[in-house]
Amino acid sequence: MIEVTSLTKVYGTGDGAVTAVDDVSLSVPSGQVxxxxxxxxxxxxxxxRCLTALERPTSGSVTIGEVNLTELSASGLRKARHxxxxxxxxxxxxxxxxxxxxxxxxxxxxxxxxxxxRARVAELIELVGLQGREHAxxxxxxxxxxxxxxxxxxLAAHPDVLFCDEATSALDxxxxxxxxxxxxxxxxxxxxxxxxxxxxxxxxxxxxxAAALMASGRVVEQGPLLELLADPDSRLADILLPVGDVSLxxxxxxxxxGFAHGGTTEPVISGLTRRFGLDVSILGGAVETVAGHxxxxxxxxxxxxxxxxxxxxxxxxxxxxxxxxxx
Amino acid sequence: MNQKTxxxxxxxxxxxxxxxxxxxxxxxxxxxxxxxxxxxxxxxxASDGLTPSRGLYAVVGAVVNIARSLPFLILMIAxxxxxxxxxxxxxxxxxxxxxxxxxxxxxxxxxxxxxxREVAPGKIxxxxxxxxxxxxxxxxxxxxxxxxxxxAGATLTLVTLxxxxxxxxxxxxxxxxxxxxxxxxxxxxxPVLLMSVVVLxxxxxxxxxxGDWLVSRMAHRRG
Numbered sequence: 001m002i003e004v005t006s007l008t009k010v011y012g013t014g015d016g017a018v019t020a021v022d023d024v025s026l027s028v029p030s031g032q033v034x035x036x037x038x039x040x041x042x043x044x045x046x047x048x049r050c051l052t053a054l055e056r057p058t059s060g061s062v063t064i065g066e067v068n069l070t071e072l073s074a075s076g077l078r079k080a081r082h083x084x085x086x087x088x089x090x091x092x093x094x095x096x097x098x099x100x101x102x103x104x105x106x107x108x109x110x111x112x113x114x115x116x117x118r119a120r121v122a123e124l125i126e127l128v129g130l131q132g133r134e135h136a137x138x139x140x141x142x143x144x145x146x147x148x149x150x151x152x153x154x155l156a157a158h159p160d161v162l163f164c165d166e167a168t169s170a171l172d173x174x175x176x177x178x179x180x181x182x183x184x185x186x187x188x189x190x191x192x193x194x195x196x197x198x199x200x201x202x203x204x205x206x207x208x209x210a211a212a213l214m215a216s217g218r219v220v221e222q223g224p225l226l227e228l229l230a231d232p233d234s235r236l237a238d239i240l241l242p243v244g245d246v247s248l249x250x251x252x253x254x255x256x257x258g259f260a261h262g263g264t265t266e267p268v269i270s271g272l273t274r275r276f277g278l279d280v281s282i283l284g285g286a287v288e289t290v291a292g293h294x295x296x297x298x299x300x301x302x303x304x305x306x307x308x309x310x311x312x313x314x315x316x317x318x319x320x321x322x323x324x325x326x327x
Numbered sequence: 328m329n330q331k332t333x334x335x336x337x338x339x340x341x342x343x344x345x346x347x348x349x350x351x352x353x354x355x356x357x358x359x360x361x362x363x364x365x366x367x368x369x370x371x372x373a374s375d376g377l378t379p380s381r382g383l384y385a386v387v388g389a390v391v392n393i394a395r396s397l398p399f400l401i402l403m404i405a406x407x408x409x410x411x412x413x414x415x416x417x418x419x420x421x422x423x424x425x426x427x428x429x430x431x432x433x434x435x436x437x438x439x440x441x442x443x444r445e446v447a448p449g450k451i452x453x454x455x456x457x458x459x460x461x462x463x464x465x466x467x468x469x470x471x472x473x474x475x476x477x478x479a480g481a482t483l484t485l486v487t488l489x490x491x492x493x494x495x496x497x498x499x500x501x502x503x504x505x506x507x508x509x510x511x512x513x514x515x516x517x518p519v520l521l522m523s524v525v526v527l528x529x530x531x532x533x534x535x536x537x538g539d540w541l542v543s544r545m546a547h548r549r550g
Contacts, residue, residue: 052456081458092453095549096471106457108467139549153457163456 002028002051002161002195007060009046020046021057022217028210030160033187033194035204037236038214044197047214048165051195052086053077064161082110085154085192089166091146093138093153099145100125100134103152110157124152128182144175151182155192162186164196168203180206201240205290211236229295230324232256243299244284253301254283258324260295268321272302276314279303336510336519340526343506346420350495350502351488354427358488359481362432365391366439367465373440377451377461391433399430399491403498423500427491435484442476443469475545482538486531493527503527 004026011018021043028034038044049055051062053069062069067080085106093102100121107117125134128148138146147167154162164183168176184207187194196203204211204225212222213236221228221236228234229241232255243256257268272278280300287296302309311327318325365387371377372384394402403426410425411417446469454468470477496504503523511520 054452054455078458078460081456084456084458086453086456088449088453090447090449092447092449094450094468094472096474105454105467109454109457109459109463137548157457 001030001065002026002034002193003061003063004047004051005061005063007047007050007062008058009043009050009055010058019217021050024060024214024217024219026212026219026222028193028195030193031187031191032209033184033196033207035208035211036195036197036214037199037201037204037211037239038197039199042214043217044214045165046217048163048195048197052084052163053081082106082157083160084163085157085159085161086163086165087147087150087154087167089169091138091143091150091170093146093149095138098135098137099130099141099149102138102149103156105153106157112157120156121152124156127155127186128152142175143171144178147171147175147179148182151179151186155186155190158190159192161193161195164194164198166198167196169198169200176200176202177206183207204236205240205288209291213239225290226260226293226295229290229297230258230260232258232297232324232326234258237297240290241286241288241295241297242284243286243297253303254299255302255325255327257298257300257318258296259322260290260293268318268323269300271317271321272314275317276309277304277306278309278314279305330514330516331510331519333518333522336516336522340503340506340519340523343501343503343523344526346505347489347492347502350420350423350427350500351485351492353424354431354488354492355481355485357424357428358431358435358484361428362435362484363439363470363477365432365436366443367469369436369440370443370469371461371465373444375448377464391436394429394433395437397430399426400494400497402426402430403495407498418499420495420501423492423495423502427488427495430491431484431488434487435480438480438484439473439477442473442480445476446472475542475549478538478545479542482535482542485534485538489527489531489534 004024007021007024008019009021011020024047036044036047046055050057053062057070064080064083069077069080072080094105097105103121103124104117107120112120121134125131128151130145130148130152133141133145138149141149168179171179180203183194186192198204208225210222210224211228213220221234229237231237237258269280272280280302283299283301285296285298287294315325315327369384369387372380372387374381397405406426406429407417410422413425414422416422450468450472451464454464459467492500492502493504493507496502496506496508499505503526507520507523510516510523
C-alpha cells in the first residue's frame, strides 16, 4: 500500500518559485497497477521522483508499506529502496555491462552471493523472454529488448513496488503492447504493485486497475478505472474513451452514457425508444475492453417528439441496466 | 672532436630509454591513481554531484588550476626542495618522478572529472533507486561507464609525461632528454640527436596507437 499525503514540491523561492506538485494525495492498494496520466509539465515526473525519494518534497509525506520515506536517514532510505524497482523511458542500462550483469546489479548492491545472483539472473532472463541474449551489451539490443533488461533488473531483488517512468514512450506501438502485456503478466504472477506515469492514454487503458489524472501539479481525479470510466462526468474517462465534444450538439440535448459492466447498450437504447418514446441519436462513442471488462461511453442526443420527457423515469431505467448518466 | 657514431651511442641511448621508462612508468602509475581519486572527488563535490560541497570543490579546484597554470620547467625547479626532502636527492631518474607526478596529477584529475561528467545522470539515478551507496556508484557506475574517456585521457597524459620527462633531463634527471642534450646540444652530434628524436617519435606513436586501440575496442562493444 502506497500512501501519498498532501505532497507538495516547490522549486526555487520567491517570485521564481514553481510549484511542480501541488497538494497531491494518492492511495495505491497493494498488487494494483496504478497509472498516473498527464501531459508533460503536469508534474508527474516530479511526483514520481518524490515517490522514489530522488527528490525531497517541500511538504507532505510518502509512505510505502509501513515506511515513511520522508523521515528516513540516508542508510534507511537505501534499505527502503531495496524494496523498490524502477524502469525508465531511456532504460538507463549500464553500457559497460552485459544484459545479465545489468540485471545482477541490484543484487550486487545488496550483497547477494555470486551463485545466488547467477541463479536469479537466469530466472529473470526467462521471465522477460531474453534467452540467448544474456551476454549481449545494451548497444546490441533493440529498444524492446533493452526495456526487458530494465524490467528484469528492476525485479531482480523481489521488490514490493515497481515504478515505471514513461517506460514505453521511447518504443514503437507493437513493442509498447508487448512490454505492457509483460508488465501486466508480471503483476499477475508476482503480485508486485506497479505505479506508472505516462502521457499515453493507451497505457492506462491497457493495463491499469486504477488511475489518477494530473494537471498543473494537481491530481484532478483518481479511482478504480472501471468506476471512472462509468462516470459520465469523468475527465479521465473522456481522455481514455473520448465521445466527441458538445459542439456536435448545438441544441444541448446530449448526455453521456457510461457503462462498464459487461452488458451491451443496444437493448437499453431500443428500450429508451420503446418505453419512453424517445428519439436516440448517437453522436459519438467508444467501446473498449479494459481490465477484462467491456466498457463504453456514448454521447447521445435524447429528444421526445412532444418536447419533454420524464427524466427521473429514464434515469431510473438506465440505472437499473447499470448505465450511468447525468440527465 | 671525436664524435661517436649512432651505433656506438646506441647502448647509452638504451640506458637513457630505460631511465625514461622508469621515471615515466612510476609517474604514470601515481598520476592515474591519485588523479583518478582527485577527479572522482571533484565530480562528487561539484554542485551537480552526488555529495555537493561548494567549499571543498572550490579549494581543490583552485589548487588544481594553480598547478596546471605553471609551466612544467618552473614547477620542476620550484619543487626541488620538496623532492630533496622526499627522496633525499634532487638529481637522477627517481627524484624526477616527483615533479612529473605533481605536474600531471592536476591535468589527469580534470580529465577524469570531465569524463565522469559525461555519464548520463539517469544511470546514476537508476543506481540510487536500487539502493546503491555513493561508493557503489563510483565503483560500479561512474568509473566503468566512463572507462573509454578515462583510457583516452590516460593515453594523452602518458604522452605528455614522456614530453615532460625530457625536460627533467635539463636539470639532471637522466633519460632520453638528458641524452639528447649531451649529444645534440653539448657535442653537436646531429646523427645521434636525430636517432633519439626518431626513437621518441616511435614511442609516442606506439603509446597513442595502443591507447586508441583500447578505446575503440571498448567503444565497439558498447556502441
